[in-house]
Amino acid sequence: MLTEHAPLAAIFAQGLIDAGWDIGYDLAIIRRTGEATGDRWGAAARELRAQAVDVILAGDHEAARAARATADVTPIVAVDVEHDPILSGFARTLARPGGNLTGLFCDFGDAMSQLMRALREALPTLRPLVALTDGETTQVQLHALREAAVAVGFDVDTLAWVTGQADGLVDRVAASRAGLLVLSSPGLAADAARLAKRAARRKVPSAGAFIRYAQAGGLLARGPSLPDAFRRAAAMVDRVLRGARAADIPIERPPRFELVLNAKAAATLEVMLPANLVSNADYVLR
16 A cells, blocks of 8 residues: 555545455555655555565655556556546546556546536635646646636636745635635645644635545545545455456546535634535534
8 A cells, every 4th residue: 555644544444354355365555655855656666566565555746656657567546636547648438448457537527617606606606717737737627616606607717836935825816805725735634734724814714625625624625535535445455355357457537526615614714605615515623
């Protein structure tokens, strides 16, 4: 396993147990975390290849890319909710990936449409919207966002995220009297609390394309449930361990998306969340 997240690793392991594997007897799980370098996952991926593991679970895009570059034969199951598998070069088609990598990847068209509809319902009069982007990581998301935003009447501009400049970026959004949408990437997720708190302080309505953003203080967020995705990844690894080829296992979408509303943030912003939106939310944080 290549993942930083011990709780998600535990969910994955339980998924294998539920599939009938006795961990420690039938198989061993080796988990490695990344390094704080440009090649964050390279050393860990090379170590797993040297140990001749039977399958690699890659918990994000960077881990999947490092595993693919290092292990060109070892089957890889990736959980990558930020990139398109075909544009990334991971797969030929969704139905038959054709290489040694399969896994779970987002359908950004549907994900952004649902997020934009929720944001429009929460903020019916807002028109300008600034999307905070993170270079190549968010390009596919941004393309899907622009199409979804037009359908519900948002005018979308963009700002590039820079490490350590969260306050200044939010201040620029506040000056333009726009709403803020934080797209999904490891860097933006790491800065979620800073961005959400600054947005609340400046009375900027803000939303995120990953669940943690609402949990950090944003008005709302809609994104894939990572626990459910890792649970499903365990089922895909189970298939590989029982003899299936990664090339023949169709790429799947995350099994569940969640809408999270933050009632405290709504009160700070003096936003009345519609009853219908509240009733359709998976979680309302109070």
